Amino acid sequence: MAAHTGKHPLILCMLHEYVTDVSRNMAVENASERQGFRRGTAIMLYTAYLVDKSIVFICCIAFYLCQNELDASVVTALISVIFSGFLSYFDDNRIRTALTVGFSVLSCFAPHLIFFMPLIAYDMIFSKYELVNLLAVIPLLCFFRTSSLLISAVIIIMLSFSMFIRYRTQSMIRLLDRYNSLSHSAREMTIKLKKQNTEILEKQDYMLNLATLNERNRIAREIHDGVGHLLSSAILQVGALLTICKEENIRENLQVLNSTLTQAMNNIRTSVHELYDESIDLNAEIRNLVKQFNFCEITYDYNIESNPGKKLKYTFIFIVKEALANIIKHSNATHASIIFREHPGLYQLIIRDNGKVKSYSTDEGMGIRNMADRVESLGGNINISTENGFQIFISVPKGRIED
Numbered sequence: 001m002a003a004h005t006g007k008h009p010l011i012l013c014m015l016h017e018y019v020t021d022v023s024r025n026m027a028v029e030n031a032s033e034r035q036g037f038r039r040g041t042a043i044m045l046y047t048a049y050l051v052d053k054s055i056v057f058i059c060c061i062a063f064y065l066c067q068n069e070l071d072a073s074v075v076t077a078l079i080s081v082i083f084s085g086f087l088s089y090f091d092d093n094r095i096r097t098a099l100t101v102g103f104s105v106l107s108c109f110a111p112h113l114i115f116f117m118p119l120i121a122y123d124m125i126f127s128k129y130e131l132v133n134l135l136a137v138i139p140l141l142c143f144f145r146t147s148s149l150l151i152s153a154v155i156i157i158m159l160s161f162s163m164f165i166r167y168r169t170q171s172m173i174r175l176l177d178r179y180n181s182l183s184h185s186a187r188e189m190t191i192k193l194k195k196q197n198t199e200i201l202e203k204q205d206y207m208l209n210l211a212t213l214n215e216r217n218r219i220a221r222e223i224h225d226g227v228g229h230l231l232s233s234a235i236l237q238v239g240a241l242l243t244i245c246k247e248e249n250i251r252e253n254l255q256v257l258n259s260t261l262t263q264a265m266n267n268i269r270t271s272v273h274e275l276y277d278e279s280i281d282l283n284a285e286i287r288n289l290v291k292q293f294n295f296c297e298i299t300y301d302y303n304i305e306s307n308p309g310k311k312l313k314y315t316f317i318f319i320v321k322e323a324l325a326n327i328i329k330h331s332n333a334t335h336a337s338i339i340f341r342e343h344p345g346l347y348q349l350i351i352r353d354n355g356k357v358k359s360y361s362t363d364e365g366m367g368i369r370n371m372a373d374r375v376e377s378l379g380g381n382i383n384i385s386t387e388n389g390f391q392i393f394i395s396v397p398k399g400r401i402e403d
Helices: 008-028 039-065 074-089 093-109 111-124 130-146 149-244 248-278 282-292 310-330 366-377
Strands: 297-303 335-342 346-353 381-385 390-397
Touching: 039 074, 039 111, 039 149, 074 093, 074 111, 093 111, 093 130, 111 130, 111 149, 130 149, 149 248, 282 297, 282 310, 282 335, 310 335, 310 346, 310 366, 310 390, 366 381, 366 390
Parallel strands: 297 335
Antiparallel strands: 335 346, 346 390, 381 390
């Protein structure tokens, strides 16, 4: 053993260079396996590869240096490090197979390379051409014929150990891959469920609001058709009594009764109109207009959460009706769109089509002027653009239409 101490420091330096080389080359190894892993998981896997190969290399070189009857050569370790580094660097299975075959052939002429066979076998186990490792049997048999039983047994044990830790690392890769896949699927499912829950809640709120508006509309109709008709009949009867009655005391009482009934009728009429105005669903009204529009394809996007005032509802309904009528009369559009948007301080209505505009003037046509007048009465702005079709852009501040 003392005869080899002068060469051991150099071999230990090569060990340090080998570890550095593997650390640098592992960043590009097994690109297909790394795809889909997160950065932290990938670093952990590369570290596992590095630790495995370092352990195998240390075992191989330690056993190689402990053989007194062998002349420990730096060239042997250097060749093994070079082949192992290339196997770590290249992803092409054909190149890796060629390197493995080359090392096996070279081992036939340099038997000392057999000590590093576990290091080479580590990179080819569980690869596409792993059966190429069987070529190592030829130099192994040649080496075992001339070596002691102990050396042969230790080499076989190291080969088995190399296969075991590679299998362990591959199992960890599969488990992490499955974990990441399940985690990603779980996140997607969570996002999807949250989206569906949000849509369900929004739909429930919309249906509840629609049911409330329909109930108000029903109550308004019943009051108008029931109580309203009774009060109208009572007023007519009191008027008839006033016509035929000649006694002043009775006439005064009938006039008081007539004025009271008339006031009650006016109050009921006002309340009914207010209930009806509040029961108008802007979204439902516009959807009905869109369903009735058959001139061209039309898309509708409604994104208003609050319940706008009746003035704004009537204004928007009128504008949409007028705009759709203008498309039918004056446009050759093949597509139109209606967009409602609600912002913290204003409402927006955008109506556009892709028809060609031959000539346009804001001073021509009662429809455009009526739109502008209605929007201005709400303190809003209307802008009309004729680039790439015809577009009406309306914005109305919320503060002016709360009542």
